[in-house]
Amino acid sequence: MDQRRITLDVNGSTFTETVATRTTLADFLRHQLRLTGTHLGCEHGVCGACTVLLDGRSARSCLMLAVQADGHQITTVEGLEASDGTLHPLQQAFADHHGLQCGFCTPGMLTTLIELLRDNPDPSESDVRIAISGNLCRCTGYQSIVTATLDAAKRMRMGQTV
Amino acid sequence: MLASLENNRLLAGGQSLMPMLNMRYAMPDHIIDLNRVEGLASILITGSEVVIGAMTRQRDIEFSAEIQSGCPIMTEAIRHVGHRQTRNRGTIGGSLCHLDPSAELVTLCALLDATVTAVGPDGQRDIPFAQFPIGYMTSALQPNECLTRISIPLWPPTHGYGFVEFARRHGDFAIVSAAALLELDASSTILRASVALGGVGYAPRRMTEIETGILGQKAGSELWAEAAKACSKIEALDDVHASSSYRRRLAVAMARRALQAAGDRALANLQRH
Numbered sequence: 120m121d122q123r124r125i126t127l128d129v130n131g132s133t134f135t136e137t138v139a140t141r142t143t144l145a146d147f148l149r150h151q152l153r154l155t156g157t158h159l160g161c162e163h164g165v166c167g168a169c170t171v172l173l174d175g176r177s178a179r180s181c182l183m184l185a186v187q188a189d190g191h192q193i194t195t196v197e198g199l200e201a202s203d204g205t206l207h208p209l210q211q212a213f214a215d216h217h218g219l220q221c222g223f224c225t226p227g228m229l230t231t232l233i234e235l236l237r238d239n240p241d242p243s244e245s246d247v248r249i250a251i252s253g254n255l256c257r258c259t260g261y262q263s264i265v266t267a268t269l270d271a272a273k274r275m276r277m278g279q280t281v
Numbered sequence: 282m283l284a285s286l287e288n289n290r291l292l293a294g295g296q297s298l299m300p301m302l303n304m305r306y307a308m309p310d311h312i313i314d315l316n317r318v319e320g321l322a323s324i325l326i327t328g329s330e331v332v333i334g335a336m337t338r339q340r341d342i343e344f345s346a347e348i349q350s351g352c353p354i355m356t357e358a359i360r361h362v363g364h365r366q367t368r369n370r371g372t373i374g375g376s377l378c379h380l381d382p383s384a385e386l387v388t389l390c391a392l393l394d395a396t397v398t399a400v401g402p403d404g405q406r407d408i409p410f411a412q413f414p415i416g417y418m419t420s421a422l423q424p425n426e427c428l429t430r431i432s433i434p435l436w437p438p439t440h441g442y443g444f445v446e447f448a449r450r451h452g453d454f455a456i457v458s459a460a461a462l463l464e465l466d467a468s469s470t471i472l473r474a475s476v477a478l479g480g481v482g483y484a485p486r487r488m489t490e491i492e493t494g495i496l497g498q499k500a501g502s503e504l505w506a507e508a509a510k511a512c513s514k515i516e517a518l519d520d521v522h523a524s525s526s527y528r529r530r531l532a533v534a535m536a537r538r539a540l541q542a543a544g545d546r547a548l549a550n551l552q553r554h
Binding site: 145162177181 | 292295296299300303305312314316340364365366367369370422450451452
């Protein structure tokens with residue numbers, strides 16, 4: 120099988136790995152780096168569960184090859200909390216407002232919304248709903264996710280960080 | 282490389298090709314990744330046109346101040362292209378080469394009389410966008426050619442624009458979309474019009490019947506409603522998403538709304554200037 124050696128930054132750590140060229144970034148993160156927080160739902164770019172940040176921009180990790188991430192910086196859901204385990208304000212708000220039930224969509228919701236809150240610290244409810252329009256959740260009906268996000272935005276505007 | 286590797290595919294943003302690979306709809310022996318090729322991503326505005334590199338991300342077009350001021354319909358339409366996560370990766374060139382019948386950027390290139398530039402072993406050639414789609418999801422590119430840039434002539438700053446589409450959910454493929462550009466004179470007489478429909482056939486359909494029919498007339502709601510009726514006579518796709526008769530009805534409504542938005546904006550621009 121055709122293989123390549125890649126070096127990339129994942130959640131602040133540098134990894135150098137040999138990977139099959141056909142492997143998606145999502146499979147690489149889950150199977151090779153054992154970062155199973157990134158979830159795979161549909162594997163064709165519709166459900167949004169596998170969303171990660173690529174150089175700070177949200178992207179579907181099922182729609183990228185691992186070799187394409189060579190030299191880039193990836194943030195997964197595991198990279199959101201502080202090193203002492205303190206949750207990111209967005210994660211804390213999700214916990215406080217029941218922004219998740221089964222938790223399958225949560226990693227994609229969080230990474231997508233981190234990007235939104237960075238670009239737009241004071242989003243409207245409509246902004247939040249548009250931002251997560253590419254993320255499917257079958258438990259919450261989205262309402263509690265939107266509530267949690269608006270509250271997290273407020274906490275972050277008041278200076279809370281990770 | 283394109284010429285030397287059998288059964289190859291060029292990989293741009295990967296937001297269409299990667300799902301096709303994951304589902305084994307496409308099974309190429311070689312993937313040539315364009316993401317590390319330099320010089321293919323840029324937005325350049327000259328006096329009369331905007332030139333967009335084929336690997337320019339849809340997100341960079343969405344947030345480009347130059348596009349917003351020179352070609353605002355593109356800013357409006359691109360928000361309908363998938364979702365933020367897919368626009369972060371997806372490129373304009375990838376969208377044009379994939380040539381989905383309902384793709385917003387494909388419809389816009391038809392509306393705006395874009396010219397695409399391709400490079401191959403025999404050098405470079407320009408293809409007027411009207412000749413670019415040659416079949417269902419099939420472009421005029423040769424197997425050994427690569428799209429490099431898209432040139433779009435700009436309309437005068439006073440023009441009005443409108444882009445509307447009907448999709449079952451936000452971010453879904455449009456069942457029918459309509460785009461309109463209008464240029465009026467000080468007495469609100471129509472000097473120039475461009476109207477295109479997406480999703481009705483294998484390629485976007487320019488509604489030349491409307492474009493020529495409304496020239497010289499006064500802008501207004503009644504005219505838009507009357508002109509849009511031409512869309513009830515077009516040939517339209519018939520598939521699981523919608524029948525051809527339903528698409529025709531949608532086309533009439535979408536064209537009317539696009540013309541209305543374009544007309545309103547053109548009138549507002551004239552008052553401002």
